[in-house]
Amino acid sequence: MTPQELKDLAHLRRARDLIDREYAEPLDVPTMAQKALMSTAHFSRRFRATYGETPYSYLMTRRIERAMALLRAGMSVTDACMAVGCTSVGSFSSRFTEIVGQTPSAYRSHEHPAVKAMPTCMAKSHTRPVRKASSRIEEAAMEAAT
Structure with missing residues (x-):
């Protein structure tokens, strides 16, 4: 795994932790992407590739x-x-x-x-x-x- 991929993974974990912690709050993908320090589209693609579902789908599952x-x-x-x-x-x-x-x-x-x-x-x-x-x-x- 490259250093950039490790950084992205850490940022994705921060966004996932945000979802797990604040699931009852009004969260949207741009807010999650901001927490991951990524653009919305890049965040959505990377989140799905890493966790197997879209950020919104993960939020709804939680x-x-x-x-x-x-x-x-x-x-x-x-x-x-x-x-x-x-x-x-x-x-x-x-x-x-x-x-x-x-x-x-x-x-x-x-x-x-x-x-x-x-x-x-x-x-x-x-x-x-x-x-x-x-x-x-x-x-x-x-x-x-x-």
Whole structure:
């Protein structure tokens, strides 16, 4: 890894830490890019290449992850939505369903006894949502591999 790539990685980590720390605040890609000391376009490309998803996608995944914990604790869908920094319950619900595979209301209504029995650090790791690549991307990857 070149010295410049190491510097870029350190700057990207600062931006990712900003997202992890201030996920409930109104964050946009230009603000994240500024934290990484990069132009918006360069930041978006490098972030995706490094972490496998766009900065906004990463932000929304972190928000959904935090919302999952709030919903397990019994918070209402609307309150969880607002608590994690989303402003539209409809958009939040759509993104939640896309990432988790069920609606926020359905997720909230299920029992989560295994998660409650785990230490918080383990529960966070085991319940972290994993964004699945769209079928179009998977098809392109399969086609490129052949």
